Amino acid sequence: MTSIIKLHCLSGAGGETPPCYVLQIDEFRFLLDCGWDEKFDMDFIKELKRHANSIDAVLLSHSDPLHLGALPYAVGKLGLSCPVYATLPVYKMGQMFMYDLYQAHRNCSEFDLFTLDDVDAAFDRIIQLKYNQSIDMKGKGLGLRITPLPAGHSLGGTIWRITATGEEDIVYAPDFNHKKERHLNGCEIEKLLRPSLLLLGAMNADYVQPRRRLRDEKLMTTILSTLRGGGCVLLCTDTAGRMLELAHMLDQLWRNKDSGLVAYSLLLLSNVSYNVVEFAKSQIEWMSDKLTRAFEGARSNPFALRHLQLCHSVAEVTRTPGPKVVLASFPDLEVGYARDLFLLWAPNPQNSIVLTARTSQGTLARELIERGGDRTLDLTVRRRVRLEGAELEEYLQTQRQLQISNVKQEAGGVSSDSDSEGELEMWVVTGRHDLPVRHGAAAAGCFKTNKRHYTMYPCPEERTRADDYGEVIRPEDYRLAEIVDAEGEIRDVPPAPPPKNEPQEEPTEVPSKCVSSVRQVAVRARVQHVELEGRCDGESLLRIVTQLKPHALVALRAGPSAIQLLKQHCASEGIDKVFTPARGETIDATTESHIYQVRLSDALVSQLWWRRAGDAELAWLSGVLTARDQQHHDTDVDRAYVIKLVSKLYLNCNRQSSGIEEMPGLEPCAGAPHSAAFINELKLSELRQILAKHNISAEFSGGALFCCNGTLAIRRPCDLAEDCVTAHPPKRVLEVQASRAPVIVRIAGSP
Structure with a gap:
């Protein structure tokens, strides 16, 4: 039976907003991706909140915030509690994306949309799948099956195939790349059978992509000319997606001694750079066939990047001498280390800024791509600084008051006989001890007492910290001289090494605040856009639509020109049902018309x-x-x-x-009983055997089964000629309707 299919576009329709859709198949609702833009649009969240309690499953296609950025907020704040399905790399790398995103915003603002606990809670709900592993839904989704297919574009990227048993075949392909890359295979979407409904990311339908060789030459020319001129190169990339392709390519170039790049430094700067590289080393089976064969044969891990230095702060980059190439996270240049280095390096004409992705409208990177550099920009600079002077004293006083109130609440919850004698009059907070002290409390001596509170005085034992040879260890002698970067921001302050045989204390947060100012930044560095997004170009996208030739198509994340070109192409290929929904619109993509x-x-x-x-x-x-x-x-x-x-x-x-x-x-309704009906495929030979068991003689004549002395004939309309009924006119004729629908036997003729 045909299913009722509806698609509600929460975001990602009629423009380049992040993908987030509610796909309803009968009573089962899928949430297809849960992306968030760089500005954290709350209008989209209001729409998502209406559907959070009715969603039965979430399907994630890629690991970047564009496809899953709102998942921690939906789980932590909106109460989304359904299963989430994704591949293993999307699970691992998605966590790194969200950790880096959270830390980047915490370094410059009081970010409170979600916490790291929300990130962990959201990813704990993910059910990890392999490519081509089919999962059957349960409950309301009985009869539905989901299958992840390779999509390219990013490690673990997925094209989702949703199949209703014996019925519709729905393909969700928001971002994919059909071409092989250095570390990824291309997708195989053209090998799919003709789907009933294709949900297609059509942003690149009108985009003409330069050839890969020309893009690589442009990138290498920019890097070599800048380094030889004494400048630095900033490559704005993401945290754990396209960065892997770029890092692998540059490390291979650095290994080539003829390139002349060994004398320069290659750095990777993000909050989770070490973890990302370690995860990439353990996910070779998800990468291209070439890298897999190299690992199986020579046991050489392609992501053992020998020339790539991992950094976690701007201070580490500034301490690296000489010209350098830095891969910094967040290609939109709104937050993160890429923006910090942009503010430092943009005024120097010897430097180069390379933008690798077309980010959302309104971001700094998109403005530089469309309007170019060599001008002065008014930018808002936000950073976190230490508290000093009166602000620090006020903060410490507030913490003391909070500590005292917590102790009072804990002691107030204990009931005892001695509490009736009076309330605690003074609270002493000394060192690391929070102890209640009662004035006028007499010493109990050796006699038994019912009092539960006694006069106590903390007596911490100060132990001399020395090594095995008796030398006194002073941790301050081993601290780094510079614990803040060039902008005065507090990031990754190296802690003092804990002494031996001493209990380790919990790290305390450095008192700080966020400040904001508007600065005029003269962009004198050379700004280049080298497209390294790894998405299917316009020509290939239209060719894939021709090969698939779906019964119905929905164009997602596409501008007006891309939509118009796609509709014209579908009309020429005979695809009549083409939906172009707007944001917030619901379309009915049911196959049957009634x-x-x-x-x-x-x-x-x-x-x-x-x-x-x-x-x-x-x-x-x-x-x-x-x-x-x-x-x-x-x-x-x-x-x-x-x-x-x-x-x-x-x-x-x-x-x-x-x-x-x-x-x-x-x-x-009240009425006469219905006529008899037979449902299923009727075989006249089996019917003859059943009649024989009941002592009813039946004979075949002219393709019809005559029984009851020729008074009743059972025939198929396509098998019985007109002269057969004319030669042997029965009193009653049973016609067997043979079709794909349930077979219905109807009675014709006189009763």
């Missing part, structure tokens, strides 16, 4: 007579279609039944309604 959902009343269900037919149970249903306001309201909504009607009739009901409360209903 299919509706109706609600069965308890009175009607109680009258059904079920008969077993093989592995199924069947019942004859006869009812009257009524509007919702004419139905009898049930006391328990969970007892309601929902069915689908496929009919040639045009039913007067609202096709946009998706809630059970708005569905039309079926009420029992």
Whole structure:
């Protein structure tokens, strides 16, 4: 039976907003991706909040914030509690993306949209899958199956195939790359059978992509000319996605002694650079066939990057002498280390800024791509600084008051006989001890007392910290001279090494605050855009649509020109159903033209007579279609039944309604009993055997089965010629309708 398919575009339609869609198949709802933009648009969150409780499963296609950035907020703040499905690299690298995103915003603002605990809680819900591993949904999704397919573009990137058993085949392909890259295979979307519905990311439908060789030459020319001129190169990339392709390519170039790059430094700067490289080393089986064969044969890990130096702060970069190439996280230049280095290096004309991705509208990187550099920009500079002077004293005083109040609350919750003698009058906070002290408390001596509070004085033992030879160890002698970067920001302050045989204390947060100012930045460095996004170009995208030739297509994340070009191409290829939804719009992509959902009343269900037919149970249903306001309201909504009607009739009901409360209903009707019906494929030879068991003679003549002394003939309309009935006119004829639909036997002729 055909399913009812609806797609609600929360985001990612009618423009380049992040992808986030609710795909409804009958009563089961998938959340396809859960991306967030660089500005953290809350209008999209308001729309997501309405659907959070009704979502049954989440499918993630890529690991970057563009595809899963809002997942921690949805789990931590909106109460999203359904299973989340993704591949292993999306699970691992997605965590690194979100850790880096959180830390980058915490370094420059009071970021409170989600916490690291929310990130961990969200990724704990992920069910990790392998490519081509099919999972059957349960409950409301019985009969639905999901399968992740390789998409390219990023490590573990996925094209989702959603199949309803024996019915629709839905393909969700937001971002993919059909071409092989250095560390990834291309997708194989063109090998899929003709899908019923294709959800296609069509942002590049009108984009003409330069050849890979020309892009690599442009990048290498920029790097060599800048380094030989004494400048530095800033490559703005992401945290753990396209950065892997770029890092692998540059490390291979640095290994080539003829390139002349060995004399220069190659750095990777992000909050999680070490973890990202370590995860990449353990995920070779998800990469290209070339890297897999090299690892299996020579046991050489392609991501043992010998020339790539891992950095976690701007101070480490500034301490590296000479010209250098730095891969810094966050290509939008709104936050993160890429923006910090941009503010430092942009005024120097010897430096170069290389932008590797077209980020969202309104970001600094997009403005530089569209309008270029060599001008003065007014930029807001936000950073976190230490508290000093009166602000530090006020902060410490607030912490003391909070500490005292916590101690009072803990002591106030303990009831004892001595509490009636009076309240605690003074609280002493000394060193690391928070101890209640009662004034006038007499010493108990050797006599027994019922008092539970005693006068106590902390006596910490100061132990001399010395090594095995008696030399006194002073941790301050081993601290780095510079613990802040060039901008005065506090990042990754190296802690003092803990002494031996001493209990380690929990690290305390350095008192700090966020300050903001507007600075005029003269962009004198050379700004280059080298497209390294790893997405399918416009020509290849249209060719893939031609090969797939879906029954229906939905264009996602596409501008007006891309949509117009795609619609013209689909019209020339004979694809009639092309949907171009806007943000917030719901489209009905049901395959059948007349299919509706109706609600069965308890009175009607109680009258059904079920008969077993093989592995199924069947019942004859006869009812009257009524509007919702004419139905009898049930006391328990969970007892309601929902069915689908496929009919040639045009039913007067609202096709946009998706809630059970708005569905039309079926009420029992009084009338004569229905005629007999046979459901299934009828074989006349088997029927003859059944008649013989009941001592009824039957003979074949002209393709028809005559029985009861020629008074009854059972025939197939396509098998019986007209002269057969004319030569042997029976009193009653049974016609067997053979088609893909359930076979119905109807009686014709005189009774």
